[in-house]
Amino acid sequence: MAAPGFERVPISEQEPLVRAKNFEEVCLGYTEEEAVLEASRCLNCKNPRCVQGCPVNIDIPAFITAIKESRFKDAYDKLSESSALPAVCGRVCPQETQCEQLCIRGIKGDAVAIGKLERYAADRAREEGIKPTLDVAPNGHKIAVIGSGPAGITCAGDLARLGYDVTIFEALHEAGGVLTYGIPEFRLPKEKVVAKEIENVMALGVKIETNVVIGKSVTIDELMSEEGFEAVFIGSGAGLPMFMKIPGENAKGVFSANEYLTRSNLMKAFKEDSPTPIYKPAKVAVVGGGNVAMDAARTALRLGAEVTIVYRRSEAELPARVEEVHHAKEEGIKFELLTNPVEILEDDEHFVRAMKCIRMELGEPDASGRRRPVPIEGSEFELETDAVIMALGTSPNPLISSTTEGLEINKWKCIVANEETGATTKEGVFAGGDAVTGAATVILAMGAGKAAAKGIDEYIKSKG
Amino acid sequence: MYLIKKKRVLHQTIFLMDVVAPRVARYCEPGQFIIVRIDEEGERIPLTICDYDREEGTVTIVVQTIGASTTKMMDLEEGDYFHDFVGPLGQPSELVTDDLEEVKKKNILFVAGGLGAAPVYPQVKWLHEHGINADVIVGAKNKELIILEEEMRAVAGNLYITTDDGSYVRKGLVTEVISDLVEKEGKKYDLCVSIGPMIMMKFCVLTTKKYDIPTIVSMNPVMVDGTGMCGGCRLTVGDEVKFACIDGPEFDGFKVNFDEAMERARLYRTEEGRAMLALKEGDTHHGGCGHCDGGNK
Numbered sequence: 001m002a003a004p005g006f007e008r009v010p011i012s013e014q015e016p017l018v019r020a021k022n023f024e025e026v027c028l029g030y031t032e033e034e035a036v037l038e039a040s041r042c043l044n045c046k047n048p049r050c051v052q053g054c055p056v057n058i059d060i061p062a063f064i065t066a067i068k069e070s071r072f073k074d075a076y077d078k079l080s081e082s083s084a085l086p087a088v089c090g091r092v093c094p095q096e097t098q099c100e101q102l103c104i105r106g107i108k109g110d111a112v113a114i115g116k117l118e119r120y121a122a123d124r125a126r127e128e129g130i131k132p133t134l135d136v137a138p139n140g141h142k143i144a145v146i147g148s149g150p151a152g153i154t155c156a157g158d159l160a161r162l163g164y165d166v167t168i169f170e171a172l173h174e175a176g177g178v179l180t181y182g183i184p185e186f187r188l189p190k191e192k193v194v195a196k197e198i199e200n201v202m203a204l205g206v207k208i209e210t211n212v213v214i215g216k217s218v219t220i221d222e223l224m225s226e227e228g229f230e231a232v233f234i235g236s237g238a239g240l241p242m243f244m245k246i247p248g249e250n251a252k253g254v255f256s257a258n259e260y261l262t263r264s265n266l267m268k269a270f271k272e273d274s275p276t277p278i279y280k281p282a283k284v285a286v287v288g289g290g291n292v293a294m295d296a297a298r299t300a301l302r303l304g305a306e307v308t309i310v311y312r313r314s315e316a317e318l319p320a321r322v323e324e325v326h327h328a329k330e331e332g333i334k335f336e337l338l339t340n341p342v343e344i345l346e347d348d349e350h351f352v353r354a355m356k357c358i359r360m361e362l363g364e365p366d367a368s369g370r371r372r373p374v375p376i377e378g379s380e381f382e383l384e385t386d387a388v389i390m391a392l393g394t395s396p397n398p399l400i401s402s403t404t405e406g407l408e409i410n411k412w413k414c415i416v417a418n419e420e421t422g423a424t425t426k427e428g429v430f431a432g433g434d435a436v437t438g439a440a441t442v443i444l445a446m447g448a449g450k451a452a453a454k455g456i457d458e459y460i461k462s463k464g
Numbered sequence: 465m466y467l468i469k470k471k472r473v474l475h476q477t478i479f480l481m482d483v484v485a486p487r488v489a490r491y492c493e494p495g496q497f498i499i500v501r502i503d504e505e506g507e508r509i510p511l512t513i514c515d516y517d518r519e520e521g522t523v524t525i526v527v528q529t530i531g532a533s534t535t536k537m538m539d540l541e542e543g544d545y546f547h548d549f550v551g552p553l554g555q556p557s558e559l560v561t562d563d564l565e566e567v568k569k570k571n572i573l574f575v576a577g578g579l580g581a582a583p584v585y586p587q588v589k590w591l592h593e594h595g596i597n598a599d600v601i602v603g604a605k606n607k608e609l610i611i612l613e614e615e616m617r618a619v620a621g622n623l624y625i626t627t628d629d630g631s632y633v634r635k636g637l638v639t640e641v642i643s644d645l646v647e648k649e650g651k652k653y654d655l656c657v658s659i660g661p662m663i664m665m666k667f668c669v670l671t672t673k674k675y676d677i678p679t680i681v682s683m684n685p686v687m688v689d690g691t692g693m694c695g696g697c698r699l700t701v702g703d704e705v706k707f708a709c710i711d712g713p714e715f716d717g718f719k720v721n722f723d724e725a726m727e728r729a730r731l732y733r734t735e736e737g738r739a740m741l742a743l744k745e746g747d748t749h750h751g752g753c754g755h756c757d758g759g760n761k
Contacts, residue, residue: 171550171689171691172689173501173508173547173548173550181689181693210548211548211549211550212487212550213550213551213553213691216491216551216552216553216691217487217488217491217550217551217552218487218490218491239691239692239693240692240693240695241693241694241695243695243698243705245705249705250698250699250700250705250724250728252727252728252730252731253731255695255696256694256695256696258693258694258695259688259693259694259695259696262688262689262693262694263688263694266688267507267508267688268505274505274507275505275506275507275532275533276507276508276688277732279731279732349727350724350727397691397692397693397710399691399692399710
């Protein structure tokens with residue numbers, strides 16, 4: 001192997017045309033030799049800019065140095081100090097806009113592959129049966145965490161490390177939140193990675209009660225007044241899917257990405273013997289340009305469909321990670337950019353037969369700073385398709401905010417919380433992740449969970 | 465894990481179970497539903513709550529075998545466990561949440577079709593316990609498929625039973641009973657609650673509309689999570705799109721687009737499966753499982 005230089009060590013992936021037909025993981029990860037070589041590209045900066053780019057402040061140079069020196073357990077321990085989910089983050093974090101974007105190596109050449117190295121260290125630890133260790137006496141304070149997604153798991157893990165008695169309440173039958181129901185197997189293996197990292201958090205003494213819908217089965221006020229929880233962290237995510245409100249949206253074959261992905265990921269409908277059905281037509285159109293759109297499109301492709309992604313802006317504005325777009329293209333997914341659906345057309349039996357779209361062009365920048373897409377008059381056309389998956393984003397579920405007195409929400413129904421501490425307008429109640437920000441990333445939710453754990457600790461201590 | 469404390473077979477294809485689920489039993493109200501999963505691999509099956517005992521911590525469900533999962537469920541016995549049992553989901557019936565004095569002023573008619581007797585029962589019972597006796601029409605394909613008759617009789621004002629084939633009490637559809645009560649017996653109703661197969665609810669609403677009786681229906685479309693996340697259960701109600709799981713399951717029957725709802729319920733059904741169901745179960749199933757036709761032909 002060549003000496004490390006300006007280019008990062010390439011990582012092996014399943015061949016696009018092979019992986020397009022299976023649900024196995026796309027990226028195969030580094031070998032030991034590759035990982036050590038890539039780690040040796042790290043300059044171990046005195047003032048590491050990468051750490052500033054990490055929402056959970058992982059000591060990146062330290063864990064990479066450990067890999068470089070083949071001290072793999074040390075690398076994992078270093079990661080575990082800051083993150084409860086390193087094998088997850090190594091796979092799904094948008095490193096290219098966070099740690100790696102700030103890497104000095106990136107100025108002349110490729111940034112160090114921080115994410116892939118994180119994945120290597122976490123995977124290796126798991127394979128060798130190494131688990132995070134806990135060396136703290138229980139402090140007897142009971143904390144409730146609502147939701148077992150990235151925010152909740154991180155918050156619970158950090159609180160457990162501080163000695164708290166933590167119980168997570170999960171509405172679904174399985175833990176993991178979006179890691180379990182949203183992100184597909186081929187990007188984030190469930191049993192091998194997600195379940196194992198959650199087990200590690202449970203091993204710190206965190207309890208979980210599944211099938212509890214807060215706001216329905218029990219309220220936050222009752223958790224605090226009757227069940228003895230001194231503080232509550234809300235990490236309930238942004239669960240409600242958005243639709244376009246165009247004609248034909250209730251035709252047979254129109255789904256939210258949430259539904260489609262939940263069927264495939266949580267309910268395992270991608271497996272032939274699953275009792276949960278999933279619709280498998282010949283042609284699928286996915287509307288949207290984010291990671292969820294890519295996930296839905298690539299799932300449909302693997303279930304045998306010819307897939308087109310329809311997005312109203314141009315490629316430069318696609319909110320999805322570059323890697324996901326690249327993978328989708330490699331696998332044969334078509335992109336209809338600068339295109340917006342205006343109507344879904346049904347056949348005689350009310351099944352989707354086509355989607356009427358209009359071409360768009362980019363006008364002046366809008367509030368988000370991106371150029372606003374404007375319809376080109378008279379450019380309507382019909383895109384033939386048997387199904388439409390709407391991946392337009394999600395908004396927080398009002399179930400909790402509407403049943404908790406004194407919990408302020410903003411006009412987007414997001415819970416109002418202090419960014420530094422996660423504190424909400426209700427005493428003892430903290431919140432973070434998508435429930436506060438609206439749909440964002442796994443790592444930002446983890447960052448918020450982490451901040452809230454610190455906020456909760458300070459709150460409990462302040463009460464004496 | 466959730467213990468099946470009691471099981472009672474009501475018909476060769478219909479059974480009742482009391483399930484130990486204290487968190488659900490404590491808060492559930494008539495009109496709400498639960499989601500159950502048999503085992504680790506099982507699908508999520510939504511079922512409307514039939515009864516509950518807050519002290520015992522049990523919730524009663526009534527199920528009809530309409531596919532592989534519900535058939536598997538019928539094989540479970542007292543002492544066995546469900547892997548998952550979550551709820552209460554959806555909104556309680558408005559009868560329960562509205563001002564009781566206002567509800568007391570109303571003459572209420574319930575119309576239950578087939579398995580719909582199960583979700584109708586807790587509402588009639590709740591009213592009875594609050595000093596209100598509502599009239600109840602229970603209809604089914606034949607005598608054997610009339611369920612919960614004794615229980616219903618104990619809490620209903622007048623109970624009217626009808627069967628499609630005339631094998632029990634009277635012959636005819638529930639809509640004919642409504643017409644007879646209003647036209648021949650001069651009954652006046654201020655509110656109707658109709659629960660059963662979608663096709664029955666659709667025709668029930670057409671009938672009550674004629675007599676200007678506001679009508680509530682309970683919808684059970686295909687759903688996955690039951691908490692608002694998947695949107696698979698969306699319905700058109702008036703000119704709005706509603707999610708049955710969080711906005712419902714009960715809606716103003718005059719506003720529900722039944723034709724669309726029935727179409728949507730057919731998505732995952734194959735021709736073959738539909739034929740098998742029609743043959744085996746007739747039109748008694750309350751729907752919602754995602755595989756069956758809910759009795760809608």
